[in-house]
Amino acid sequence: MPTLLVREPGLLATVQDAGRVGWQRFGVVVAGAMDLHALRAGNALAGNPPGAAAIEFTFTGGSYAVEGGPVRLAVTGGDFALSVDGRPVPAWHSFLLRPGEVLAIGRAPDALRGYLACAGGLDVPVALGSRSTHVRSGIGGWQGRALRGGDALPLGSAETDPGDLELPPDARPRQRNRLRVVLGPQDGYFTDEAIATLGGGRFTITADADRMGYRLAGPPLRHRGADNIVSDGIALGSVQVPASGQPIVLLADRQPTGGYPKIATIITPDIGSIAQLAPGTSVAFEIVTPDEARRIRRDWDAAMEGLPALMRPSGGAGDPFDSQRLLALDLVGGFLPDAD
Amino acid sequence: MGNGAYDRPRFLPAGDAALTVELGDAVDAVVNRRVLEFDRRVRAAAIPGLLESVPTYRSLFVQYDPGLAAFAGLVEALGPLVPAEDVPAEGRRWLFPVCYGGEFGADLEFVAETHGLTPEAVVDIHLSAEYRVYMIGFAPGFAYMGGLPAALHTPRRASPRLRIPANSVALGGIQAGITSIPVPSGWHLLGRTPAQMFDLGRGDDAFLLAAGDVVRFERIDAATFAALEAAGGLIARRVG
Numbered sequence: 001m002p003t004l005l006v007r008e009p010g011l012l013a014t015v016q017d018a019g020r021v022g023w024q025r026f027g028v029v030v031a032g033a034m035d036l037h038a039l040r041a042g043n044a045l046a047g048n049p050p051g052a053a054a055i056e057f058t059f060t061g062g063s064y065a066v067e068g069g070p071v072r073l074a075v076t077g078g079d080f081a082l083s084v085d086g087r088p089v090p091a092w093h094s095f096l097l098r099p100g101e102v103l104a105i106g107r108a109p110d111a112l113r114g115y116l117a118c119a120g121g122l123d124v125p126v127a128l129g130s131r132s133t134h135v136r137s138g139i140g141g142w143q144g145r146a147l148r149g150g151d152a153l154p155l156g157s158a159e160t161d162p163g164d165l166e167l168p169p170d171a172r173p174r175q176r177n178r179l180r181v182v183l184g185p186q187d188g189y190f191t192d193e194a195i196a197t198l199g200g201g202r203f204t205i206t207a208d209a210d211r212m213g214y215r216l217a218g219p220p221l222r223h224r225g226a227d228n229i230v231s232d233g234i235a236l237g238s239v240q241v242p243a244s245g246q247p248i249v250l251l252a253d254r255q256p257t258g259g260y261p262k263i264a265t266i267i268t269p270d271i272g273s274i275a276q277l278a279p280g281t282s283v284a285f286e287i288v289t290p291d292e293a294r295r296i297r298r299d300w301d302a303a304m305e306g307l308p309a310l311m312r313p314s315g316g317a318g319d320p321f322d323s324q325r326l327l328a329l330d331l332v333g334g335f336l337p338d339a340d
Numbered sequence: 341m342g343n344g345a346y347d348r349p350r351f352l353p354a355g356d357a358a359l360t361v362e363l364g365d366a367v368d369a370v371v372n373r374r375v376l377e378f379d380r381r382v383r384a385a386a387i388p389g390l391l392e393s394v395p396t397y398r399s400l401f402v403q404y405d406p407g408l409a410a411f412a413g414l415v416e417a418l419g420p421l422v423p424a425e426d427v428p429a430e431g432r433r434w435l436f437p438v439c440y441g442g443e444f445g446a447d448l449e450f451v452a453e454t455h456g457l458t459p460e461a462v463v464d465i466h467l468s469a470e471y472r473v474y475m476i477g478f479a480p481g482f483a484y485m486g487g488l489p490a491a492l493h494t495p496r497r498a499s500p501r502l503r504i505p506a507n508s509v510a511l512g513g514i515q516a517g518i519t520s521i522p523v524p525s526g527w528h529l530l531g532r533t534p535a536q537m538f539d540l541g542r543g544d545d546a547f548l549l550a551a552g553d554v555v556r557f558e559r560i561d562a563a564t565f566a567a568l569e570a571a572g573g574l575i576a577r578r579v580g
Contacts, residue, residue, distance in 0.1 A: 021391055021392055021403075022391070022392050023480075024392060024394045024401075024403075025379075025392075025393070025394045025395060025476065025551075026476050026480060026481060026546075026547045026550075027476045027477050027478055027479050027480045027481055027482050027520070027547075028480045029480075127540060128540070128546075136479075136521075136523075137479060137480050137521050138521070139480065139540065181355075182353055182355050182356065183353075184352050184353045184354060185352035185353060185354045185359075185360045186352070229365075230365060230366060230367055230396075230397045230398050231396060231397060231475075231477065231484075232360055232362075232396045232397070232398070232399045232401060233354075233358075233360060233394040233396055233399070233400075233401020234401075235354040235355045235357070235358040235401075235403070236355070236357070236358075237355055238354065238355075255477070255478050255479075256394060256477050256478070257394070257396055257475065257477030257478060258478075262354070265353075265354050265355030265356075265358075266355070267355060267356045268355065268356050268357055268406075290353055290356075290411060293355070293356040294356060294406060294410065296356075297356040297357075297406050298406070298407075301406075301407055
């Protein structure tokens with residue numbers, strides 16, 4: 001079986017899949033990809049089932065090699081700068097990486113988190129039903145921790161090779177700075193003015209933003225009375241508000257239970273957007289009705305299901321006679337991969 | 341009905357894929373027993389589209405697949421499963437060895453001073469009580485327990501510690517607890533048990549405690565702690 005070699009890890013590079021369902025009753029965090037749409041797109045490009053495990057990284061992606069045969073890879077999440085042995089390769093495309101070649105992943109102008117999907121998926125051990133890493137509790141992924149240089153990750157077997165594919169730009173996830181929310185479960189703990197402020201104000205993502213949650217700064221959201229509740233369950237995208245009135249959005253690594261009132265919940269289709277926004281970015285909330293949320297969610301689910309059908313052959317970097325690849329090659333140096 | 345129980349359950353939306361069913365608004369054993377029985381019935385009913393339920397002090401958090409279930413339909417399906425009456429407790433009973441004070445319980449003296457007691461008196465009071473696990477949350481296997489004698493109710497630290505050791509026997513406000521992995525916490529540490537609260541290597545016994553279980557403590561010395569820890573295994577004993 002082929003292996004993915006981590007030469008240099010990207011920032012906060014961890015193995016993530018669709019998350020760990022069914023263990024929150026034991027205090028176990030769901031984890032999983034922060035941008036599920038990008039993970040699914042990467043898996044579709046690599047010919048994988050939607051929930052296969054991939055590498056999630058933040059800001060910058062690191063460098064990788066393969067052993068045991070060529071491996072089809074794809075990087076999604078944003079327009080990350082990629083190269084194979086120094087030759088540029090586009091993001092949102094799949095391509096073959098051959099033993100001896102090095103994939104380097106830089107930064108993206110339009111995104112914070114990237115996904116490196118590998119044909120066959122990362123075949124790290126399943127822990128409590130998932131391959132997702134939760135670093136704080138040391139569960140899942142590769143030895144329960146962020147990736148390090150020198151790690152060799154086993155890959156699953158790829159059934160068939162779909163060839164070089166591309167997700168066309170108009171089919172890629174669209175990022176929003178206006179996050180749609182449904183009020184509740186504890187909107188009754190807040191003043192009418194606080195609800196109006198949530199829907200009309202602008203908030204800034206602070207530096208205190210990680211996989212667990214994003215603290216926002218903005219006009220305070222005032223409680224009617226109590227600013228604590230008896231701890232209860234927390235949904236993905238919950239907007240909880242402690243006594244300070246400054247909201248905290250809870251994301252993939254959220255704790256399963258907590259004791260601050262939750263004024264609203266970001267709808268699932270917009271979670272990927274906030275996951276891609278960096279500290280310092282301004283966001284707003286748009287309150288939608290549960291019916292609207294249901295309609296948006298249905299369309300989003302359909303779009304996710306339809307991802308594989310949107311892929312088109314790209315004749316990209318894997319095809320030696322493709323014009324894009326020929327233009328990118330140093331023809332003076334010939335076709336030898338390391339000629340330059 | 342116990343303190344803080346609602347006349348009828350409240351169904352609260354939590355986005356497009358979850359809802360919370362509140363049975364009350366207080367930390368109360370009767371409310372919590374109803375939550376746990378409600379959870380048991382929900383799991384047995386195998387409602388289509390229901391992915392996960394999380395019982396907490398006074399509510400059940402329900403995660404669903406919106407492609408297969410909707411809020412209104414779930415309210416209809418879940419409503420009849422809410423127990424109308426108190427239900428008898430059915431939890432397991434456990435005895436946990438604890439080494440108190442010193443390096444095992446850094447706050448024993450602070451708690452004693454706060455209440456004008458000797459450290460020995462604090463240990464005796466702590467040992468005298470029976471604790472009920474209301475929920476597991478916050479971290480894998482972390483047990484939130486009720487039953488802390490009023491004489492030991494102590495406000496949380498003004499400034500939380502960045503890391504408290506795994507398997508610490510601790511208290512926070514009116515709550516008692518046993519930690520499972522090193523976490524930041526404002527709780528006060530009385531002692532530590534050599535029983536590993538959470539260990540994935542134990543398979544089906546990865547999580548020692550479940551909501552509804554009842555816990556008592558027995559005192560051990562540092563030498564016994566070391567011997568038990570070295571021996572490994574579950575260490576805590578089932579006593580019912």
